[in-house]
Structures are given as structure tokens and as C-alpha cells.
Amino acid sequence: MNILKLLTAGSVDDGKSTLIGRLLYDSEAILIDQLEALQRSNRKNDDGTIDLAILTDGLKAEREQGITIDVAYKYFQTEKRKFIIADTPGHIQYTRNMVTGASNSNLAIILVDARKGVIEQTIRHTFLVSLLGLPQVVVAVNKMDMVDFDEKVFDTIVADYKKLAAKVGLENVAYIPVSALKGDNIVFESKRTPWYKGSSLLAHLETVEIPVDTQSEHARFPVQWIIRPQTDELHDYRGYAGRVSSGSFRVNDKVTVLPSGFSSTISQIELYDQEPALATAGMSVTLHLADEIDISRGDILVSAENTPHVSKQIETDLCWMDTRALDTTQTYFLQHNSRITRCRIQEILYKFNINTLEKAYDEDFKLNDIGRIIIKTADALAFDFYQDNNANGGAILIDARTNVTVGALMFRANAE
Amino acid sequence: MDYLDELEAEAIYILREVAGQFEKPALLFSGGKDSITIVHLALKAFRPGKFPFPLVHIDTGHNFEETITYRDEMIARIGEKLIVGHVQDDIDAGNAIEQKGKNASRNQLQTVTLLNTIAKHKFDACIGGARRDEEKARAKERIFSVRDEFGQWDPKRQRPELWNLYNGKIHTGENVRVFPISNWTELDVWNYIRRENIPLPTIYFAHEREVITRGGQYMAASPFLNLDEDDLIERKNVRFRTVGDMTCTAAVESNAHHIDDIINEISASRVSERGARMDDKVSEAAMEDRKKGGYF
Structure with missing residues (x-):
């Protein structure tokens, strides 16, 4: 059994929280005491049934305002798969939450209200999904009960969305007509959509392929920690602890240490009391090298045959996440893998108008703005382009005054 | 993986x-x-x-x-x-x-x-x-x-x-x-504990213990609990799903003596483990x- 991490995106009233609540409820992932708490609370639908949206509205402020204001994670499993759902708000000012949720997901469910069709927020959510490079998308056309389960309505929305998907380069898109409120095609196949031949949402989520990085040529291992017991019996022990971020490493593989550029060979792979011959993407292990090289946290071990770019000047997409606007006179911290270095914004190339997908050229980078910039870093970074290898192409910006995470970076080109 | x-x-x-x-x-x-x-x-x-x-x-x-x-x-x-x-x-x-x-x-x-x-x-x-x-x-x-x-x-x-x-x-x-x-x-967590053979405190497994009923839940009878005349001490086969302060950690009736029994019990149960914590019951x-x- 493996894990599918998914994200739900939709506008304020598209019924995202209801959709998640329905998935949990119909797949019997809601526990009795949680159900009792639900029944104790006073929120009911018009017909007197429980408002399933409360299941994901975790915080007081949200319960008072009735909107989700932050990313909430929900867990459930079926016999086939485990699921981690990032419920992200659809409200216009919370783009940053969706980017956050998307960075940790393999699949996005984009909700479209059957009565409204593809609207500005759909474009925005689709753009963000493509920006973050999510491999799988489901378009759930919700509230089909409000349009009498009309096939034509569904077909029109699918046709409109296909044009949008082509524009932003999304490939793996599935379309499902649903009613989260009534439960149609969520867990159970609906009898009210006889014209729909596909599977229910849950059946799709259980079987959709999750691409894995293990086959990637980009073998990358950021070093997090050096294990040096320095005891009598382990006097010469020196292990490099970290997690393979993409590709795989075998004993005897030739590796290069970046940014220093030294080369060596993997002599041993350790996983506590085991010694696997192979470490693949996602595995936390300890590596040993045949040669004594000066390596510290922040360095990265890579395949000697496929090395990343090493540069101090990078063209990158930026999603700004702070209420205080980007200040090009300031120095920021940049965190990439286990390395933190100082950086400056060299140039703002353009911004994206994420409602129209056109380029814009105003200078201000405010909360939720997304655009293309060139950064200059104090230390050289060993990186891949995000579009080639997500795992080694993303970074965050940290405000050196407040220590708050203020930006997400997706490296796109070497600007040196 | x-x-x-x-x-x-x-x-x-x-x-x-x-x-x-x-x-x-x-x-x-x-x-x-x-x-x-x-x-x-x-x-x-x-x-x-x-x-x-x-x-x-x-x-x-x-x-x-x-x-x-x-x-x-x-x-x-x-x-x-x-x-x-x-x-x-x-x-x-x-x-x-x-x-x-x-x-x-x-x-x-x-x-x-x-x-x-x-x-x-x-x-x-x-x-x-x-x-x-x-x-x-x-x-x-x-x-x-x-x-x-x-x-x-x-x-x-x-x-x-x-x-x-x-x-x-x-x-x-x-x-x-x-x-x-x-x-x-x-x-x-339970599946991992089983896979890795991690030892646990014995109170996680079913045992006989003196308990009283509070708010529909079993609390371990102990000198730390303030009893009054309504409280009735009984002996029950119980286990604990969480380990906290004795005054706010409730037990569930159980015959789960082995970790496999516990996993079966949890898989079948539809009460979350925090449901057995008095301290969360105060308000939503x-x-x-x-x-x-x-x-x-």
C-alpha cells in the first residue's frame, strides 16, 4: 500500500470542504465521537442533514466566518491506498496556501461549480497547479444536482477546461461529474449520471498512478547531518546522513560532492541495522564514501554522471507569501535543501496575471503575486531546473528581519 | 515505497x-x-x-x-x-x-x-x-x-x-x-510498533484494574482522583489508548492482550483515541x- 497526497482547490462556495467531508463520511473514515461532535454543533444543511464541511473547518475563526483560512490536513485510508488531503482555501487572498498545499501533493482536485463553469478562480487554480508541476489533476464538476445532472452542462465545462489545460500544459486530467452534497460519484457511482462512463472520485484516486522519482537520472542526496560517534571502537566512523531526494544510489556508484566538486565512491549504505545495496528516492539513509573528503551539512552528493547546475545567479519563478511586499534593497535568506545562504533580488523580469495568464510589468511584488525574477546568492547552489526535477529545483525565501517564510522559488534557468 | x-x-x-x-x-x-x-x-x-x-x-x-x-x-x-x-x-x-x-x-x-x-x-x-x-x-x-x-x-x-x-x-x-x-x-503508529517490535508500557494492554465511571468513561482509581459518595469502584478488564496524567486518561474495556488484538480492536472501533481524553471534552x-x- 502506498500514499497519495492530494490537494483540493476551488472557489469559496464550490463545496470543497463538503467534498472532503463526503469522501471521509461515505468511506467511513469519520469516527463516532467526531460524528457526535458534529451533531452537537449547530450547523446543518437546509434539509436538516449534517453539514459535512465542519469536518475540515478546524479553527475557531473559521467556524465563526464559515470559510477555511489555512491549510488543513486530513487522513483516511481504504483497502487500496492511504490518502493525505491538503484542504486549501479558495478565497482570493489565500493563493499562498494553495501553493503550499500543492508543493506537498501528487494530485490536485479542482472543483468547478456546474452552474458557473470555468471562471477566473478556475484559471488561477489551474495555473498554480501547472506552476508547481503536479503530475495529476482531477476536475470535479460539482453541484450536478443543481443542473439536473445535465450531460450537456458537463460536456461544455469539459471542453472549456481542455482549452485551459492545453494553454498551461497540463496533461493528465480526469473529469468527473459529482454532487458532494448528495454524494453522487464521490464514493459510490451515481445512478443519476447514466451517461458518465468513468469511475467515481474515490475509485479514481485509489487507482491513479503516482509517478515516482526513483527512476530519475538525477541522483541527488542533500547531506543533513554527519554521524561521528568518535568512540574507541568507532574511531574512524564517518557517515553522511540524509534523504535521497531523487534518483537512486548504489554501493560502488561514483559520486560528486557539490559545490566543492570532489569525487568519490559510495562504499556502504546504512539504514540503522540494515545495509541495503540500493537507496532510492524518499529513503532516509546514511552513506559512507571510500575517500576522506571534507563534507558538511548543506553539501549535496550527486551522481558523477549526471550533475546539477552550480551557479550563484538563477532565473526563477517567485510566489510572494508575505503581507509586506518584496524589497529589492534587502538581503533575504534562501533555503535550498539543507543549505541556507543569503541572496538578493537582482532583477524582476515580469509578473504573471494569474487570472488572464498574461505577463504584467508593474514592479511591486505583493502578497500572492507570482512572477519571474533573477536572484543572486552568496554561496553557489547545486540545483536542477524545477521543470526537470522538482525535488532539487525548489527553494524558499526567508525574511532576515522577521525570520518568516516569505516566498517560494521554482528555479527555471541558469542566469550566470 | x-x-x-x-x-x-x-x-x-x-x-x-x-x-x-x-x-x-x-x-x-x-x-x-x-x-x-x-x-x-x-x-x-x-x-x-x-x-x-x-x-x-x-x-x-x-x-x-x-x-x-x-x-x-x-x-x-x-x-x-x-x-x-x-x-x-x-x-x-x-x-x-x-x-x-x-x-x-x-x-x-x-x-x-x-x-x-x-x-x-x-x-x-x-x-x-x-x-x-x-x-x-x-x-x-x-x-x-x-x-x-x-x-x-x-x-x-x-x-x-x-x-x-x-x-x-x-x-x-x-x-x-x-x-x-x-x-x-x-x-x-500501531502498525509500525508491531513491525518494528517496539516494547510498550504494559497499560496499553488489557489488564484488570479498579476503575470508576466518570462522564461515561472509565478512570483508573488512584489517590490522585477526588472521589465522592457517588463514585463506585469496580474491577474491570481495561486498557489505555493514550498515556497521560492519571486524572484525565480514560480506559476502555478490552481483552486485547497482544498488539494484533489492539490493531484489530482499533480497526473495528469507531471512537478516536482523543475520545478517551477527558481534557478535550470541555468544548469544541x-x-x-x-x-x-x-x-x-
Whole structure:
């Protein structure tokens, strides 16, 4: 059994929280005491049934305002798969939450209200999904009960969305007509959509392929920690602890240490009391090298045959996440893998108008703005382009005054 | 990767980030299965080296004896450092006042001792065993969760957490709570404990014990519980699903003597484990309020 991490995106009233609540409820992932708490609370639908949206509205402020204001994670499993759902708000000012949720997901469910069709927020959510490079998308056309389960309505929305998907380069898109409120095609196949031949949402989520990085040529291992017991019996022990971020490493593989550029060979792979011959993407292990090289946290071990770019000047997409606007006179911290270095914004190339997908050229980078910039870093970074290898192409910006995470970076080109 | 391998690898990664990013981290150890699991994960993250942090136990003085026995045996086995913060010391010093009445508990007083222990040892990161599936407020918690110098959590000022990049930068006086098993469910923890053969305190397994019924739940009869004439002491076969202060941890009737029985019981049960914690029953927002006040 493996894990599918998914994200739900939709506008304020598209019924995202209801959709998640329905998935949990119909797949019997809601526990009795949680159900009792639900029944104790006073929120009911018009017909007197429980408002399933409360299941994901975790915080007081949200319960008072009735909107989700932050990313909430929900867990459930079926016999086939485990699921981690990032419920992200659809409200216009919370783009940053969706980017956050998307960075940790393999699949996005984009909700479209059957009565409204593809609207500005759909474009925005689709753009963000493509920006973050999510491999799988489901378009759930919700509230089909409000349009009498009309096939034509569904077909029109699918046709409109296909044009949008082509524009932003999304490939793996599935379309499902649903009613989260009534439960149609969520867990159970609906009898009210006889014209729909596909599977229910849950059946799709259980079987959709999750691409894995293990086959990637980009073998990358950021070093997090050096294990040096320095005891009598382990006097010469020196292990490099970290997690393979993409590709795989075998004993005897030739590796290069970046940014220093030294080369060596993997002599041993350790996983506590085991010694696997192979470490693949996602595995936390300890590596040993045949040669004594000066390596510290922040360095990265890579395949000697496929090395990343090493540069101090990078063209990158930026999603700004702070209420205080980007200040090009300031120095920021940049965190990439286990390395933190100082950086400056060299140039703002353009911004994206994420409602129209056109380029814009105003200078201000405010909360939720997304655009293309060139950064200059104090230390050289060993990186891949995000579009080639997500795992080694993303970074965050940290405000050196407040220590708050203020930006997400997706490296796109070497600007040196 | 199998899901347990994936969850394990993520937790080890997070523990190593704590080691790499902080000057004085600590591992909060309650004696419960979640913190026991984290100790096991720390062995995997750092052996054959030593842990780069001590274990810290906030002791309410109202412990299950079995928990303390387990704790001391475990420390002897792994050879790591243990620091104990006593709630009794804060009561004696007047920093905390014992609750009165029938449902009196030292659970809330733990926050005072925890914050004092953090301040005394200048810990900048505290690793805890909280999981997002436990409760709605926890579902929004970050893996690195920044607390101000009063230990407060501000749900509206949480840092965005992108990819697997955890921002541990803080100002002096602030500290970070780190939750390596955020993405695990109760069942995942049990399945992992079974797979890894991790020993547990005996109170997790069915045993006969004197209990009284409070609010529809069984509480262990102990000198710490304020009894009145309505309370009836009975002997029942019970086990505990969480390990906390004796005055607020309820037992469930059970015949689960082996971990397989427990996993079957949980898979069939539709009561969440926090359902057996009296301290969450106060109001729908109980957990959120306590987190804001510096509780885990």
C-alpha cells in the first residue's frame, strides 16, 4: 500500500470542504465521537442533514466566518491506498496556501461549480497547479444536482477546461461529474449520471498512478547531518546522513560532492541495522564514501554522471507569501535543501496575471503575486531546473528581519 | 515505497533537520506510544552516534507507575540523557495552583512546567509526538511550529511550509515545536510498533484494574482522583489508548492482550483515541485554546 497526497482547490462556495467531508463520511473514515461532535454543533444543511464541511473547518475563526483560512490536513485510508488531503482555501487572498498545499501533493482536485463553469478562480487554480508541476489533476464538476445532472452542462465545462489545460500544459486530467452534497460519484457511482462512463472520485484516486522519482537520472542526496560517534571502537566512523531526494544510489556508484566538486565512491549504505545495496528516492539513509573528503551539512552528493547546475545567479519563478511586499534593497535568506545562504533580488523580469495568464510589468511584488525574477546568492547552489526535477529545483525565501517564510522559488534557468 | 517506510523516512528526515538547524533541541517524552515511536525513529536517525538532544519528561506526579518503570528501563537501554521537569516543583514554588473539585487534574499545569523547563535549559526546539489526525486544531499544525516567548501558538501567523523545506529560523526567546509524525494516523503508529517490535508500557494492554465511571468513561482509581459518595469502584478488564496524567486518561474495556488484538480492536472501533481524553471534552475548541497557551 502506498500514499497519495492530494490537494483540493476551488472557489469559496464550490463545496470543497463538503467534498472532503463526503469522501471521509461515505468511506467511513469519520469516527463516532467526531460524528457526535458534529451533531452537537449547530450547523446543518437546509434539509436538516449534517453539514459535512465542519469536518475540515478546524479553527475557531473559521467556524465563526464559515470559510477555511489555512491549510488543513486530513487522513483516511481504504483497502487500496492511504490518502493525505491538503484542504486549501479558495478565497482570493489565500493563493499562498494553495501553493503550499500543492508543493506537498501528487494530485490536485479542482472543483468547478456546474452552474458557473470555468471562471477566473478556475484559471488561477489551474495555473498554480501547472506552476508547481503536479503530475495529476482531477476536475470535479460539482453541484450536478443543481443542473439536473445535465450531460450537456458537463460536456461544455469539459471542453472549456481542455482549452485551459492545453494553454498551461497540463496533461493528465480526469473529469468527473459529482454532487458532494448528495454524494453522487464521490464514493459510490451515481445512478443519476447514466451517461458518465468513468469511475467515481474515490475509485479514481485509489487507482491513479503516482509517478515516482526513483527512476530519475538525477541522483541527488542533500547531506543533513554527519554521524561521528568518535568512540574507541568507532574511531574512524564517518557517515553522511540524509534523504535521497531523487534518483537512486548504489554501493560502488561514483559520486560528486557539490559545490566543492570532489569525487568519490559510495562504499556502504546504512539504514540503522540494515545495509541495503540500493537507496532510492524518499529513503532516509546514511552513506559512507571510500575517500576522506571534507563534507558538511548543506553539501549535496550527486551522481558523477549526471550533475546539477552550480551557479550563484538563477532565473526563477517567485510566489510572494508575505503581507509586506518584496524589497529589492534587502538581503533575504534562501533555503535550498539543507543549505541556507543569503541572496538578493537582482532583477524582476515580469509578473504573471494569474487570472488572464498574461505577463504584467508593474514592479511591486505583493502578497500572492507570482512572477519571474533573477536572484543572486552568496554561496553557489547545486540545483536542477524545477521543470526537470522538482525535488532539487525548489527553494524558499526567508525574511532576515522577521525570520518568516516569505516566498517560494521554482528555479527555471541558469542566469550566470 | 510501502507507506510505513515512507512515513518512517519522512520522520527521520525531520529529526535530522532538527539536529542540523538548532543549537539546543530536546525530545519531549511522555511515556506514551507516540513519543516511544519517536525515540525509536531517533535511534534510526542517529545511531551509531548519540542523540543530539536530551529527552525531557514533564512529570505531573500523577503517573501510571508502569510508565515510569518503562521510562527508566528505556533510558538505561538506550543510554541517552533524561531531564525531568516536575509539576510538583512549580506547585511548591507557587508558579502553578492545584485545581479543586471532582474533575481536578494537573494536565493543564503541565504547560507551566514545560515552559519553565524550556526557559531553564534554553531549548530552541522541542520535538513532540502530536499527530494531525488526532484533532481538528492539530490538522492545521505545521511540522515546524513556531512559539513566541510565552509559548503561544498563533494559528493565523503560521509559516507556509513548502516541499520538505522546514524553516527553523527564530528570534531569541522563541522556540519551535517539531512534530515528526504529523502525517501518521493512530493505526499507522500501531502498525509500525508491531513491525518494528517496539516494547510498550504494559497499560496499553488489557489488564484488570479498579476503575470508576466518570462522564461515561472509565478512570483508573488512584489517590490522585477526588472521589465522592457517588463514585463506585469496580474491577474491570481495561486498557489505555493514550498515556497521560492519571486524572484525565480514560480506559476502555478490552481483552486485547497482544498488539494484533489492539490493531484489530482499533480497526473495528469507531471512537478516536482523543475520545478517551477527558481534557478535550470541555468544548469544541478546547484543544485550540490549550495550544495557544503553550500546551504541545
